[in-house]
Amino acid sequence: MNNILNVSPSPHISTPETTRRLMYGVVIALIPALAASVYYFGMGAIIVTLTSVVSCVAVEYLVQKFILKTRPSVKDGSAVVTGLLLAFNVPSNLPIWIIIIGAIISIGVAKMTFGGLGSNPFNPALVGRVFLLISFPVQMTSWPVPSGFRTGYLDAVTGATPLGILSEGVKAGETVASLMEKVPTHMQLFYGYMGGSMGEIAAAALILGGIYMLWKKIISWHIPVSILVSVALFTGILWLADPTKYADPGFHLLTGGIMLGAIFMATDYVTSPMTHKGMIIYGIGIGVITVLIRTWGAYPEGVSFAILIMNAFVPLLNMYIKPKRFGKEVKHG
Amino acid sequence: MFKTFPKGGIHPPENKLTADKPTVILPVPKQVTVPVSQHIGAPATPVVEKGAAVLAGQVIAEAKGFVSTNIHSPVSGKVSKIDTVVDTTGYKQTAVIIDVEGDEWVTTVDRSTALEKEITLTREEIIERCRQCGLVGMGGATFPTHIKLTVPAGKSCDQVIINGVECEPFLTSDHRLMLERGAEVLTGATIIMKALGVERAVVGIEANKPDAISHLTELAREFRGITVQPLKVKYPQGGEKQLIKACTGREVPSGGLPIDVGVVVQNVGTAFAVYEAVQKNKPLVERVVTVAGKSVTNPGNFLVRIGTPVTALIEAAGGMPDDTGKVVNGGPMMGKALAITEVPVTKGTSGILLFPAVAARRAEVLPCIRCGKCSSACAMGLEPWLISVLSEKGMWDQAEKEKITDCMECGACTYTCPAKRPLLDYIRLGKSTVIRMAREKITK
């Protein structure tokens, strides 16, 4: 009976869910997409992923240990997720040293300078990706052509992404209908048979991961659905207006980083709004900006930029979009 | 279709280990410690001297002011001393300590168990009887019942809700009461209806107690105006405002009371106490307490006298397991952790839960990852992550604007936080500070 009791304010029980579990849940959800990219891009995908994950974790550990002098918190798994997402956002033939630079920017600049997990305003993996895209445009846009394990790593045969073909083609005056014959069919796109960043290609695998995260309640449907629906609607309107100049919504949804962005990048807790209403506005914003960039911008793909731009609005959305308080409306009878 | 409140809520493991354990009457202990403050409001004033002989049911401390209640001796015996002791709140309070001799009751109390359905008292007499008998809300808030039964001028009441939700995990005392004394509970509800002058009462019960729902539905046929409403299992279904919303669709305004939407909510334990006070003239000197925990050998529901030491209750449940690291007075979501177990059972003690040391320790606090799960869990539509940071930083004005005072401290946010942040700790601090500052403003 001489136990010294523990005293704390209520509640005295807590959900088994932890930050770590959520992060590893995301990792599990990313496995199908990783498997798909290994299937299409072979060794390159494995090398890029490993390098990215290891260097992200290492950068986080080193920064916390030697620069911030705090207890390293790599155990929480957020660096692993960032590493995976960074890898998914680059071509599978990217040299190792460029990936390491990306990891330093992602973790060191975009995450740790703001105070680490929970304080970064912009998605770290996307900051890394955009930094690399601007700094190393050649390496970042020479997409390997998917050819299974034969693809190789640095010596992979490269080609353009479907979006690139479309963008270039339209600029050159070709009609969409003729361009569509140069790109894989919608079904091939759905399974991921196309050039592109290593993780963004297989829509089917990404959707599978998304369903897993929804089932485990790691994410809510609001962000992915609002992004996909707004992209579909916007491109659908353009397509109906002039099918010779604009591609159909199916093509837009299945190509580029839309699926990866909507399911994994935009739903990053830290850089997305807290309320469901806010999430929907945020999602629509991303969808619209993506289509704007794809259709009229200089780059053929705009998901990363769209997400980063909307990241900047998140504090504003959090401040002005409040959940409906209980007891606002007074009803009697 | 089970009704529920519209937003927020969580589903903690129910752990109703003692739901099928019939209530056991605990023998009267050798000594009882009766704090004079067992309710919200001013402490009662002791009216017995050291050495005085008292009978069970005798007033030993009188209510001081309107928001206060009488305290009765739960046993017969001799007043050993009047001293300050640590009670379940964790603070030192004045208490009357009585050495038990026999079990003699004051003669006015009808101790028979026969059901008395005929209500002879008038409205005023009922309210006065509740005041005399020291009734308080038995759900845990311990607000004096006679005040709740008095409809303030300018307000009207058309419905009574009897709260049989018991949404806290582990606790089963209300559940057992409904099963074993269902007719008394419903008679109590009828008395409450009469005191408030209303025609309708709804008994809200969560769907995880199907036996209580069917039992009371059966019994309610014989009571005019009483219906049983099954409710979805969701915490905090038993919160007053959530229960009203679920049962009637009415939303109590921010900062308002249930009476603002014409409803009075009473716990089933209170309804039973009202029955005993009005029909049997028995003051509130005993209550049902659930003693449970994962490693407790003999968990159960016990009918105990107020003032019985918690240690005696734990003994009755098979003693304190060696691994115990935390003892909670009340439910795991809103109960209060006890620093020592040598404290008396009070009118608001609904359960004594023993948690193993491993489960009792809070996990390491990690940075907020802004997942928004706390906002989704909040039944009041608040943003716990925000108001907790505001009060941690001392930004009271902002916290007030974000409706920190609407928080009912249910703990759903802290439960659901994956980073294990002590959200409610800071919110509670901010809430009490904001309320205090508002009061100071008024007095200035």
Add this chain to the structure above:
Amino acid sequence: MSSTVLLTIAMLSVLGLLAAVILYFVAQKFKVVEDPRIDLVNEALPGANCGGCGYTGCRAFAEALVKSTSFEGLNCPVGGADTMGKVALILDRQAVAIEPEVAVVRCNGTPDNAARTSYYDGAMSCRIAHSLYGGTTGCHYGCLGCGDCVLACKFDAMYMDPVTELPVILDDKCVACGACVKACPRSIIELRKRNRKDRKIYVSCVNKDKGGPARKACKVACIGCGKCVKVCPYDAITMENNLAFIDSYKCKLCRKCVPECPTLAILEIGFPVKEQKPAEPAKAETN
């Protein structure tokens, strides 16, 4: 070509002139007339914005000083007499003599002295622990050890001692701003007169319980026996609610009360070590 250059110059000049005129009128319209002495006084203040004076910051205090008619009740505890003297010079007024003060922690409830009866596991905040329950020891008045005072200190004059689990005040850094006094939910910290060589004599306890429970909770608690009150030749010690209090402005540091205390609750700090009389240690042993 030259006409383009000329046009550009002309355009920019006209724009500049226009902006200047607008700015001039705006400045006239929204001119704030401020006593220039406020700036002077503000510069003389330490600029720590600690709030020790009771105002929101140094500037607010400077305004209050300039507006005031006398320095009664206005003091910068951080700058002390020096600063107030400078301010008096600027405002051409008489400085009120102010005794320098220092904060003192009046609790000695180390784990050795006050046995821990429970373990606090909530958020590390004294205010939260205080609103939750009596505390981790049997003493419901003593230090909770979560360090709210240390967080409140803006001068790095405090730290938590991990062994004693009590806050420690660094006398040379303490400026007596009173932030820690306000932060402590149990009013343990007190501002006391600063004596020569930082010597201190104070009752290191705030327990208002009767002797028995107080002693049971903590070995070095004040039990309210009143021996110190009797022995004090200067009436500096008062006894209220079973708790002795030494008024630092009346105390002459004679140290007569210190050996009287049966629980060693009165602490003397900063005095040279007394010559040990051979009889004394033996006495302590028999106790």
